[in-house]
Amino acid sequence: MSIRGKVALVTGASSWIGAATARKLATEGAIVGLAARRKDRLDTLAAEITGAGGKAVALSTDVTDLTSCKAAADALIAQFGRIDVLVNNAGLMPLSNIDSLKVDEWQRMVDVNVSGVLNATAAVLPRMIAQHSGQIWRDRRTPD
Numbered sequence: 800m801s802i803r804g805k806v807a808l809v810t811g812a813s814s815w816i817g818a819a820t821a822r823k824l825a826t827e828g829a830i831v832g833l834a835a836r837r838k839d840r841l842d843t844l845a846a847e848i849t850g851a852g853g854k855a856v857a858l859s860t861d862v863t864d865l866t867s868c869k870a871a872a873d874a875l876i877a878q879f880g881r882i883d884v885l886v887n888n889a890g891l892m893p894l895s896n897i898d899s900l901k902v903d904e905w906q907r908m909v910d911v912n913v914s915g916v917l918n919a920t921a922a923v924l925p926r927m928i929a930q931h932s933g934q935i936w937r938d939r940r941t942p943d
């Protein structure tokens with residue numbers, strides 16, 4: 800199935816894998832919602848995609864906050880009428896020996912990598928159910 804014309808929300812789009820995924824989706828003709836906390840980076844990427852003839856909007860989003868995720872999804876729906884794909888990419892991977900007991904980092908990782916995935920999913924799922932279609936990806940290769 801072609802991604803052309805589909806509306807995709809990419810979390811963690813301000814950096815590396817998320818930004819590359821957003822660029823790739825836009826190149827293939829998708830409309831891309833760029834979600835992360837660093838709005839300046841999202842604005843720059845949105846301008847780059849738009850300048851290349853694609854469609855993208857920057858959505859300042861903290862995935863640890865369900866209200867913030869819903870606001871991003873609602874903004875995308877208000878502008879384009881639907882959400883076809885959620886790329887649940889936002890995440891962090893702090894590295895330390897377990898006996899360092901960096902419990903603040905563990906908690907932050909759970910907040911972003913677990914709660915963040917659930918919050919973003921909860922934000923898009925009602926729309927996908929209403930439109931009887933949608934895909935939620937953890938990364939670009941593996942639709943769930």
Ligand SMILES: NC(=O)c1ccc[n+]([C@@H]2O[C@H](COP(=O)([O-])OP(=O)(O)OC[C@H]3O[C@@H](n4cnc5c(N)ncnc54)[C@H](OP(=O)(O)O)[C@@H]3O)[C@@H](O)[C@H]2O)c1
Pocket residue numbers: 810811812813814815816817834835836837838860861862863888889890891892911915
């Ligand atoms: N790179 C690898 O080798 C590798 C390997 C395995 C898995 N992964 C996974 O792939 C994903 C992307 O990796 P990456 O290397 O591209 O990481 P990265 O460059 O560190 O980017 C992480 C992204 O997550 C966003 N993010 C972090 N906390 C957030 C929050 N509270 N709300 C919204 N966005 C948040 C960051 O945006 P802001 O800071 O602007 O919010 C950033 O865009 C991660 O889930 C990572 O665990 C990466």
